[in-house]
Amino acid sequence: MVTISTPALLTDHYELTMLQGALRSGAADRRSVFEVFTRRLPEGRRYGVVAGTGRVIEAVAEFRFTGDQLEFLERTAVVDRPTLDWLADYRFRGSISGYREGECYFPGSPILTVEGGFAECVLLETLVLSILNHDSAIAAAASRMVSAAAGRPCIEMGSRRTHEEAAVAGARAAYLSGFASTSNLEAGFRYGVPTVGTAAHAFTLVHDSERDAFQTQVATLGKGTTLLVDTYDVAEAVRMAVEVAGPDLGAVRLDSGDLLWMAHRVRRQLDELGAQDTKIVVTSDLDEYAIAALAVAPVDAYGVGTQLVTGSGAPTSSMVYKLVARAESADPKAPLLPVAKKSTGKPSLGGRKWAYRRIDEDGVATEEIIATRPDPALGRPLITPLVVDGDVVERQNLAEGRRLHQDSLAQLPLSATQLSRGDAVIPTVYAKAD
């Protein structure tokens, strides 16, 4: 694994060739507004969850070209000498505003707005989209799982089923949406997400007997640990687990089989053994539907892996980064003109936008309002300044993002958390420019 010095080459080749062209034509310095939005939610989903904004802000702050990176671009003739010189001096001096992490979003929501010279903004397109498209996909799936779990804690355990760095970002996004903890240590190290874990089947198998493994685990991790009871025979393992740890055993974990049936059987057995407070954790290929189906089972926590880190059927968020307005000249005072692609099938609304969520007298959201000028009377304002003239003014805080997500979701109509397929739970409305 190569140590990444800066994120500057986590970028599409064409961002740099466009830069070279724009430097030549003079368009590089035209004041421009790029907007991140999505034309649709994944099939059947009722809301999206903004995640990754904090990582975007960090990445933009570190977006500089090193000597090695410039040498690569020169050697492979990606761009010419004037462009290399421009890149050597690059840092983002424009402004970024957007939805806070944890906020719910809908088709057309202007999730992030990047404003500055055309060249300095276009360069960020790929990286901004990579982060937001990935992290928001995981956050959206996580949010549905947390709702389905109805208060029982969800544990993120998907690291092994996704790219090793995506795993860290995924654990962060899941925590944002209300997961209680993660198995991923780097997410603890880097972002302070609580980490948990005890043992896998290999731990039982490497010992001479299940009893040896349980005794060792209880001796090193205490009675409060979670013993994995499905390596051989579940009933026998549960009996032995309580025998070894006593009735104060923290939890048992089931990782295979018919979890609904097994949870009932294991609960009954634990109760009969006097281990009424011993919890049951289940962890086998769960998604939001499987979690919901276990609502009637005596389960205390859900460990979720593959389906979480692959977005439960929607591994990306289809957000785009579009030029929506630009000045007619490089004069910094030139007015902004709305622009939009006109070809078939992909309508875009030009111009810079503001966004508000209309809330009715009962405190329930009714509309996502997109306006072409600021107007706080329209509802709860959704856009906040993040970077102003190159300086970060609001880093995202994960704990605040968790609260925001809870509040934002609670404000949506009740049908938001239905798992059945449906449309966006509130409509997106474009306010008249009058």
Next chain:
Amino acid sequence: MVTISTPALLTDHYELTMLQGALRSGAADRRSVFEVFTRRLPEGRRYGVVAGTGRVIEAVAEFRFTGDQLEFLERTAVVDRPTLDWLADYRFRGSISGYREGECYFPGSPILTVEGGFAECVLLETLVLSILNHDSAIAAAASRMVSAAAGRPCIEMGSRRTHEEAAVAGARAAYLSGFASTSNLEAGFRYGVPTVGTAAHAFTLVHDSERDAFQTQVATLGKGTTLLVDTYDVAEAVRMAVEVAGPDLGAVRLDSGDLLWMAHRVRRQLDELGAQDTKIVVTSDLDEYAIAALAVAPVDAYGVGTQLVTGSGAPTSSMVYKLVARAESADPKAPLLPVAKKSTGKPSLGGRKWAYRRIDEDGVATEEIIATRPDPALGRPLITPLVVDGDVVERQNLAEGRRLHQDSLAQLPLSATQLSRGDAVIPTVYAKAD
């Protein structure tokens, strides 16, 4: 974005608590064999493609704990002091063998075998699986797309639709499976994958006219460039593109609309304008089926994004890392005993394995043979030593991997490249232990 110093915390919490237990019980030093395999291919797929092995080897070589990482593990009480001391000295001193990158695989194929003390091997589980599960998922999708393209080049353009680091690994995996190039500059920088790119719609929109944009692009990138012709009116843009660049224009790109119909219309127009050699590149939400459907269209290259980096419906590979054998004591001479989990639903075959592909007299693969001892008479040997006693003996070479994949795929029965759903194209057979 945090600079990653080492990959040691890209690991599940429970790997470290198992280590702590094993140090206490003495199982830490029991010689153990872990095997990476998958129980099944994604629904309907006929073969898998091994990718990521080279990245695994690099990551294992760099798997050391820094002072900061150890301080985190101490502060958060993940493990105790003796375990921290053990981790401070950690480097992998065991051996790894496996399928080479690019090789096709099937259910049960022992893709990677990790052998050493239990503790040193268990620690690598999460990272090994993250890399192989991700990279192989992308390589498998890429391989099907390359087959569907039937000789026309495929360009990887999916960076914006996946995690920013997954994008780099994805570009590498796609190249391994036969993609011609990528848009991802970091994949060029880090792995030498050829990179390409010209301009997006924003480049047209930031200029006062499409003509200005085309003139600028041709002036900076030459007549051989690819002009994007669907920002406004395609027919008008094609006419202008040839007018600006002349009949030697390299290519035009279509990114929306009915590509089959559009490609025919644009080809006819280009020919009428005398631009018979100008190519047509298409890039709108392609997958292997859309590529196959364009076989009859006058298209010269395919740019593939979302569907590639999300594994075309199978974003992960469901590989597992299982303890299959271990010594009965910490004595380095103690014999290895096969072990396997016995619970419902997830059968595993215990014991260390070798693998061969049986080839018939016509040179066509007929069986994947898994044996419990080496026997070259069984077919083409599939397992090669990669790390021996901690020393890397074979780094993977991307160019060789590309050739290997081509050869390995060509050796499978013809139905391997059918896009319709089916079973694994050859059966996996367990050789009698004699």
